[in-house]
Amino acid sequence: MSSQPIRASLDKRPDEVATMFDDVASRYDLMNDLMTLGQTPRWRRIVFDAVGAVPGQRVLDLAAGTGTSSEPYADAGIDVVACDFSLGMLKVGKRRRPDIDFVAGDAMNLPFADDSFDAVTISYGLRNVNDPKKALAEMLRVTKPGGRVVVAEFSRPTNRLFRQVYLEYIMRWFPVLAAKASSNPDAYTYLAESIRAWPDQNELAHWLQGAGWSEVKYRNINGGIVAVHRGVKPAPADGADAR
Numbered sequence: 001m002s003s004q005p006i007r008a009s010l011d012k013r014p015d016e017v018a019t020m021f022d023d024v025a026s027r028y029d030l031m032n033d034l035m036t037l038g039q040t041p042r043w044r045r046i047v048f049d050a051v052g053a054v055p056g057q058r059v060l061d062l063a064a065g066t067g068t069s070s071e072p073y074a075d076a077g078i079d080v081v082a083c084d085f086s087l088g089m090l091k092v093g094k095r096r097r098p099d100i101d102f103v104a105g106d107a108m109n110l111p112f113a114d115d116s117f118d119a120v121t122i123s124y125g126l127r128n129v130n131d132p133k134k135a136l137a138e139m140l141r142v143t144k145p146g147g148r149v150v151v152a153e154f155s156r157p158t159n160r161l162f163r164q165v166y167l168e169y170i171m172r173w174f175p176v177l178a179a180k181a182s183s184n185p186d187a188y189t190y191l192a193e194s195i196r197a198w199p200d201q202n203e204l205a206h207w208l209q210g211a212g213w214s215e216v217k218y219r220n221i222n223g224g225i226v227a228v229h230r231g232v233k234p235a236p237a238d239g240a241d242a243r
Ligand SMILES: C[S@@+](CC[C@H](N)C(=O)[O-])C[C@H]1O[C@@H](n2cnc3c(N)ncnc32)[C@H](O)[C@@H]1O
Pocket: 014, 017, 018, 021, 062, 063, 064, 065, 066, 067, 068, 069, 083, 084, 085, 086, 089, 105, 106, 107, 108, 122, 123, 124, 125, 126, 128, 129, 130
């Protein structure tokens, strides 16, 4: 853990991002609930339903942090791997949920074999990855043909007036709330800036398609504060190399 609080810059250098999350790990879940005004359990349920996994299937929860996004799968008896590159977040997660399989790994170079998961999901993590398109391609590589991807990420409210109010809320109030409750308030200025700079729903859908995902669709939640994107890994064409 660093002695000086770290706030990652918007170029998202992996070492800065990992250190920043190490720094906020101990109060991460509390801050999440505070800043989303208690919406996270509902958002997680929507993601779980979109993944549609059943016992016997293997799910990768990427950028899993403290594993809160992995819990619904473990609770449903689904084999879930919680992967993240912040050792601080993983440590808090393992302490809280020793039954979950936590793995240290970088989304841009996943430590898993090709075609090894029935579904891959990432909640509020892709925005923090230095090269999100590379991560989407890695997610495709480790998913079995016919398997699913589900990406939950902060997005762009569709109503212009609501969007203005919301941006005002995150830019002005995230840092104020964080100053009261977080171990690293600066990290929440990064959070607000990174949400504002993130592509909208349609552009993210194009990124998924560009990485090779098919049947890409998305659903807005809370007027587009969050969007949940889905896709399917195409099965190899008849006669093609099975890889
Ligand atoms: C906002 S947290 C989300 C945690 C969890 N998925 C949730 O919904 O609460 C974002 C996570 O992304 C992780 N992360 C960012 N870039 C990463 C990368 N390249 N590889 C793995 N994890 C990464 C951070 O370490 C952090 O734990």
